[in-house]
Amino acid sequence: METTTAESYMEGLYADDPVLERVKEVIRTNNMPEISIAPGYGRLLTMLVRMIGSKKVLEIGALGGYSGICLARGLQAGGKLVSLELKQEFADVAKQNVADAGLGEFVEYRIGEALTHLNELLVQGERFDFFFIDADKVNYPNYLELAIQLANPGAIIAGDNTLMRGKVVDANQTKTSVQAMRSFNKLIATDPRLESTILPAYDGLALARVK
Numbered sequence: 211m212e213t214t215t216a217e218s219y220m221e222g223l224y225a226d227d228p229v230l231e232r233v234k235e236v237i238r239t240n241n242m243p244e245i246s247i248a249p250g251y252g253r254l255l256t257m258l259v260r261m262i263g264s265k266k267v268l269e270i271g272a273l274g275g276y277s278g279i280c281l282a283r284g285l286q287a288g289g290k291l292v293s294l295e296l297k298q299e300f301a302d303v304a305k306q307n308v309a310d311a312g313l314g315e316f317v318e319y320r321i322g323e324a325l326t327h328l329n330e331l332l333v334q335g336e337r338f339d340f341f342f343i344d345a346d347k348v349n350y351p352n353y354l355e356l357a358i359q360l361a362n363p364g365a366i367i368a369g370d371n372t373l374m375r376g377k378v379v380d381a382n383q384t385k386t387s388v389q390a391m392r393s394f395n396k397l398i399a400t401d402p403r404l405e406s407t408i409l410p411a412y413d414g415l416a417l418a419r420v421k
Contacts, residue, residue: 216411217248217250217411217412220250221249221250224249224253227249229279229310229311230249230252230276230279230280232307232310233246233274233275233276233279233307233311234246234274234276236274236303236306236307237273237274237276237303240274240299240303242273242274242300242303243273245273246273246274246276246277247276247277247280247344247370248411248412248413250411250412251370251409251412251415252276252277252280253280254415255277255280255281255284255342255368256280256281256283256284257284258284258340258366258368258417259281259283259284259285259340260283260284260285260286261284262339262340262364262366263286263339264284264285264286264289264339264340264366265285265286265288265289265290265339266289266290266291266292266336266337266338266339266340267281267282267285267289267290267291267292267338267339267340267341267342268291268292268293268294268331268338268340268341268342268357268360269281269291269292269293269294269341269342269344270294270324270328270341270342270343270344270345270353270357271294271295271296271324271342271343271344271345271346272293272294272295272300272301272304272319273295273300273304273344274300274303274304274307275303275304275305275306275307275308275311276307277342277344277370278291278293278304278307278308278313278317279307279308279311279313281340281342282308282311282313282316282317283313285316289316290316290317290318291316291317291318292317292318292320292331292338293317293318293319293320294319294320294324294327294328294345295319295320295321296321296322296323296324296345296346297321298321301319301321304319305317305319324345324349324353325349325352325353325356328353328356328357328360329356331360332356332359332360336360337360337361337362338357338360338361338362338365339361339362339364339365339366340365340366340367340368341357341360341361341365341366341367341368342368342369342370343357343367343368343369343370344369344370344371346387347371347374347387347388347390347391348386348387348390349390350369350390350391350393350394351390351393351394351397353369354367354369354394354397354398354401358401358403358404358420361420362420363420363421364419364420365419365420366417366418366419366420367404367416367417367418367419367420368415368416368417368418369394369398369415369416370413370414370415371391371413371414372391372394372395372398372408372413372414372415372416373410373413373414374387374388374391374413374414375413377391378391378392378395378414394416395408395416398416398418401418403420403421404418404419404420404421405418405419405421406418406419
């Protein structure tokens with residue numbers, strides 16, 4: 211008999227989202243990593259983007275477009291999502307999935323190293339209302355710092371996978387990526403420029419508001 215977790219119980223209260231289910235199938239068909247944000251956190255992203263009236267959103271890590279759809283759904287008319295993706299082939303899949311969801315007009319993709327694009331955006335004087343970090347874990351602390359610098363006052367920063375499937379709480383795990391995530395979590399909790407919390411459900415989600 212399959213054990214019911216708190217997450218599976220809560221997900222069972224919601225009907226499947228056909229658009230997002232299709233995105234997961236496309237990701238699977240293209241042999242891409244099946245590591246999209248959890249459905250419950252996807253709904254949360256949409257709510258938060260909408261609740262704060264975001265006009266400009268920055269996503270670090272597009273993968274197949276699952277989180278991009280969740281973010282774009284919350285944008286108001288005229289809003290924009292800038293999505294950074296290292297791999298052209300992933301961005302192509304994400305762009306098509308977002309377009310198929312009827313949200314293509316909201317999204318712009320930039321391909322290559324995220325740190326390069328973030329620094330370029332900073333030089334260009336760009337500012338954003340919402341950030342979603344879901345990319346290489348080693349650079350999470352760097353992404354956080356640049357997000358703070360790119361943030362409008364009151365902007366929200368969300369970071370996925372803060373538990374790394376339990377690795378961050380295992381003292382025997384010493385890989386660079388794990389240590390970087392521990393640093394990120396500590397910064398989220400202690401940086402005086404932020405007010406924050408870290409949600410422990412699924413694989414962990416950090417949420418911070420830039421003061």
